Amino acid sequence: MNQQELITKLEKIAMVEEGSLTTDSLLKDLKWDSMMALEFQALADEDLNLQLEPTEINVAVSVGDLCKLVSVTS
């Protein structure tokens, strides 16, 4: 999965318009909540075979931080 594909999936998780997110987008502006964090963790597990620790996800503040967590770059 490349970065754009991941961002598209994050747009679906956050229920925002496709194409509206960039790596600079802040999670607080998306009203990122616990259910979205859960979905992101599930995505990492299923699509990337990555088992993220909750502490890693909970310190992320931007879409870019989430991309780095799963080592997905442009």
Place this chain on the structure above:
Amino acid sequence: MSVRACLRAIASYLPEGRLTNEMIVDRYGGEWTAEKVFEKTGIRSRRVASEGEFCSHMAVKAAKALFAQDPSFGSDIDLLVLATVTPDYLVPLTAALIHDELGLSRSAPSFDVTHGCAGYVYGLDIVSAFIESGRAKKALLLTSDTFTHCTEHSEQSARTIFGDGASASLIEARDPGAPLEQGAWIQAAENCVDGSGAKHLKVATGGARGWVGSETSPTGQPALVMDGAEVFSFTMKVVAPHIREFLASRSLEVSDISLFVFHQANLFMMEHLRKRLRIQDEQFVVRIEDVGNTISTSIPLALETALREGRVQPGAKVLLTGFGVGFAWGSVLLEYAG
């Protein structure tokens, strides 16, 4: 063992009020659409208790629906267990209110269990123990939650997940040597807790810590505070292995189980768990689209649906698994008559 516990019958009650995805989208606006909410959660609509309708009211209605199945069901109840995290009051126990409303015998012990989404499996385990010890012959296990009273003040996503509902199950003592005409033997039960997870799924207000102000929710109103990443981690790292070990310790494999009835948390988490355990679609019961996550009622409601749809064949082994607040989790293995 001189007697064994049999899950004889189940009934449910769903309140009339509905909270649809369209109503949620109207309320919160933004870029949410009804279809996006459905794609995320697998839920289109949830039931909502009416004004003045609380846990005890819904539980009594479920019990009466059960008694309506057979006139003998409501007589000689000698144990009442209520699973709820939305009691009418903190004091007194809601089981006492229900006990009075149903006119049960004073010698029928009655109590609440507060294990949330694991409430039904904990309840079945407790009832089985009473029955197999000889202390009860005919038990009523009720589940009832009006969690929408709480999600009203919770984060937006929580509003999309939870719905209200109640169930009533009749569990009887039966001679293990006699054939079972109706219902299922409660073959095995195993329930667990890891209290280090308690902080990750909490409603801080309403208890003593909230009374003295030492701990409140972010809004000051009763609200669910959840660490979604911790809950997911718990589900995959603890619940999935628990299910594998539960089956393995009984020399069973996934393929030996006719139906898996899990707590109906939300569709994508259930699907994730299903795939992790390599459970086939036809073995998996889902009842969430029109009711949402009904906390302790989710398992009996899904099981009742499977029974009504004819998915439970004679002799079927059915595994119920609940997990959630506490963290508490557990499984019960049923074997149906036939």
